[in-house]
Amino acid sequence: MSLLTVRNLSKAYGAVQALADVSFTLAAGESLAMIGPNGAGKSTCFNILNGQVEPDAGAVELEGRSLAGLRAHRIWRLGVGRTFQIAATFGSMTVRENVQMALLSHHRRLGSLFSAASRAYREEADDLLAQVGMREQARRPCAVLAYGDLKRVELAVALAGRPRVLLMDEPTAGMAPAERSELMQLVTGMARKSNIGVLFTEHDMDVVFRHADRVIVLAGGALIAQGLPQDVRMNPRVREVYLGGDLLAEARANA
């Protein structure tokens, strides 16, 4: 049985069909890349998966358990962690406090009224920060971090919940190419080691084809292709709507 099963997911905002009948699965230990041009429906899909948005139709199951109607915080408790396309951290807190926050939630200590939060799970938080290379910056306020560093903090925060499924919306945005590779290596390694299913979106095709086990392609809200990276790369429809359009234009602009 796959870890996460997505069946016939649809969502419309007014006249705009953001997602149309999308189905896919994610296996434990697998790194699945979701690609597609802007507005393809990737973020909508993520928002449905973690319970922020209600789908119009379709089902999401985690190990056979339906996630329908559950709010975001409940879905997280079932083991679905995520990072956001635009990094979302707690700006008034330090890097370490952000991770501590997630750990407190994970250990169900949020109702504690009188203990000192700043002393809770410090070592555990620092370990997680060390994993993503942010240990040195643990005491800095999140408000002053570089964008790439925020993304790392987000990853540490997401990992603090010991997720079984990790949803990562553009995890490497704002990083230098070398950093990207390093971070994705870390993520995919972790996925394999801890049997986590990782679903990530990514604009950098290098990252996608180097690190993804499988790729699914969205365009205009519909799933147009899925398969192994090399198969998807060769898929003529994908080349047409995606690689042919955006990427070529980008390549031309860069040249």
Add this chain to the structure above:
Amino acid sequence: MSASAAFLQLLNGLASANSLFLVAAGLSLIFGVTRTINFAHGSLYMLGMYCAVTLIARLGGGALGFWASVLLAAAFVGVAGAAIEILVLRRTYAAPDLMQLLATFALVLIIGDFALWAWGPEDILGPRAPGLAGAVTILGREFPQYDLFLIAFGPLVLLALWLLLTRTRWGTLVRAATEDREMAGALGVNHKWLFTGVFALGAFLAGFGGAIEIPREPASLSVALSVIADAFVVVVVGGLGSIPGAFLAALLISEIKALCIGFGQVTVFGTVFSLSKLTLVIEFLVMAVVLVLRPWGLLGRAAAPARGPAVLEPRLPVPSRRALYALAALVAALALVPTLSTGYTLVLLTDILVFALFAVSLHFIAGPGGLHSFGHAAYFGLGAYGAGLLLLKAHAPMELALLLAPFCGALGALLFGWFCVRLSGVYLAMLTLAFAQIAWSIVFQWDALTGGSNGLIGVWPARWLSSQSAYYYLTLATCSAGIALLWRILYSPFGYALRAARDSALRAAAIGIDVRALQWAAFTLAGWFAGLGGALFAFAKGSISPETLAVPRSVDGLVMVLLGGLHTLTGPIWGAALFTWLEDTLARTVNYWHAVIGAVILALVLAFPQGVAGFARQRFARRGDDA
């Protein structure tokens, strides 16, 4: 009510909606573009009335003189609005949100005293409108010509505003800025002059609304406060920033009012129920219902999700050991006061301590919690009434009443909070206000239980606490403990989660925080502590009346928190001390003490936009940030 009577009442409602719409449209425009909650809007309306009535007396009562006076008065208020924007508000946009609110609150005080000085205390009833001074017969009833004119006038203003906003370049900029400030910035809109222009237009509309009301009601000092409350309700019910929404809401509220009055007393299942008395609170009932059903008002739209990282709230560092020692020393010093001085010092300090607890409980949800409550006095008042009723009606011992009373505050907060935490921003603020007004009106009306507008007397402490110093010690101990507890909670996992939910509700939910439940709990907790403050207040005064939970007390609380600094820890206690002391001292020594308090607050806002404690922190301590 017969059908023809109902029709006439609907016409009355239409006529009343006109001024309400004008003033609300201005408020809505200003909020939409500058994000300023302009408390002084009612004062601008009042200025419009006084200017118009003065000008009419000067220019003569002919049609030309009358209409020229109305327009000139509105224009004058528009210019005054521009001046206010340039001299005051422009300097506050960079400050944390709600600081503009504090500045405009100061303006209310200043403008009110200015009008008292310039026009005297007596109401001034203007003349009827020349040419429209009589009545026409509609369905056998006399109906004022001027009211008919107003019925036609409102839609014309709506049309004019719509044309202005959709057919001119300036209007396009205004709409762009309303919908998306960042984008407007990217389009190269000159913020400064756009803001000034919008504020002037909003003020012009307020002044116009006031001036055009002259044939129907006298210019009076009290109009400022009653108009501002109604205007807020209309703006929020209509949907922030939506001019047609404001029009619709003004109509809706005026019509419901007119019908309530038209029905008068109705008998339901044998009991006489006065719908006429319901007009005391009807607009707030409407607002509460609308916000519960449509969290963004009738025609408002959900705020676009922020594209950039959310507004960054400043850190709330753990207080240093030295700061804690200083606070402990302060409490110790306060404990020594009764040995040095008795009598009035203790009375004033008791008040300050109670208000400090009240302000800290508000700060708990408004600062770190990000839930800007405009109705926090409701819980303070419920605590006070709880204490009074337990003592007087349930004949409970005073000590027991004091122990149980906070739960009345908590219960109120539990009930209202459930609805409030479903909203955010100004909508949440206005829903808290609506609930506070509803609570107030129940207390105000329920003569048999609460003593109605007169309130309850004879709420005195137990014998062993009856000396001033004994009660002072009780207050000092209770308030210090309450404040310490609330601060402790702010640094507990619960408090951190509260800040997390404020910083980014999405992220908070995505790490398993049930944001609503958390905020609901915080709301209730704050209500408990506010109720504790209220109970202490009741026993200190020996009496309670509905003012304890009325809007001005809520506003006082906000002013204390903002004055001290929304994003500091100890700010609320300094704010409470400063405000209470200022009021006490100035009321004694200065005739126009409202204006002086206003001036002091304004000076503080301009000098210390982070609040007094915020300023001190920036200036003297840079710990916490090792960046």
Add this chain to the structure above:
Amino acid sequence: MKFRQLTAALALAALALGSAHAQPIKVGELNSYKVFPAFLEPYKKGWQLALEEINRSGGVLGRKLEVVSRDDGGDPGSAVRVAEELIARDHVAVLMGEFASNIGLAVSDLAARRKIVFVAAEPLTDKLVWQDGNAYTFRLRPSTYTQVAMLVPEAAKLHKKRWALVYPNYEYGQSAAESFKKLLKKAQPDVEFVAEQAPPLGKIDAGSVVQALAEAKPDAIFSALFATDLQKFVRAGNLRGLFKGRAVFDLLGGEPEYLDPLGDETPVGWWVTGYPWNQIRTPEHEKFLKAYEKRWHDYPRVGSVVGYSALHTVADAIRKAGSTDSARLIAALEGLEVQTPFGPIVYRAVDHQSTMGAYVGQLAKKDGKGVMVNWHFADGADYLPSPAEARLLRKQ
């Protein structure tokens, strides 16, 4: 700069207070000057005039009288604090003042607690001397009930059957309406009350209220409206012909504070209680009027008379008591007769209410201004509940 000036001013004020070396008798005066300026500015002028008179004639008990006057902040909580300050810091012998009923009650309760005499000048609520009366509180003005009782005989004389009522929705208006219904029903058992409107204070929707009253087709109307509400109601009623062919009674409409702003709009023929200041020819009033106009270059309002008489009450009580001791002051005040511009009044021992009266008459227009005509003086003593009834009303 602003701060420095303020501090300097405060320091000076403190110095001035501290250096007063004579030992005057202090009267603590507090009122909501910022909330009800239209009534309270004349009131202040009234007691200021009285103070000057008292001290010119040698003060009391050979000492000067000093009034320590404070704004009470406009709510009961602040008022109690201000009263505490007057008692504890200024060591005043007597408290005096107040306008709003809820604040009056709060201060009265505090006065009893601190065992200091409180001469309540204005608060109209019946409860102040009856249900919630206490030993330390004395009230000058006729209360809501008494003023209503003054109007009822005139109302009963008209034999109107269908009555409509309109009153501001708080204790004063509610109890005015209730007293009116009770008293009129007693005087004229066949009376019917066909409509009742209770708009919120200061926020009447006059057009709607006027029309709703007209729909009930009453023969007569009783109103307890005043100030802004009254003006809006009168204009809307005039425009819509509500008052045509109907008898109208307004409880406070003849008081210059509320009558003068009506100007040209003054409704002719209304029955009111009030104060026709320029038509009263009694020697005591002529004397007061002359002194007041000379001192302030303004004419007196009801508030002026109240302020003036309140401070004279205090001075007379201290004289009679021969001391500022609270117990002796109470004994002196019980049965004390005071000369006021309205003639002599007596503070009844049974309920501590003075017998101050009011002028009952009809409104008329003269040179575009409202005046009272057909008026007579209604002595409070004739309308107050009998001592036996009053004793029953008082809980203690």
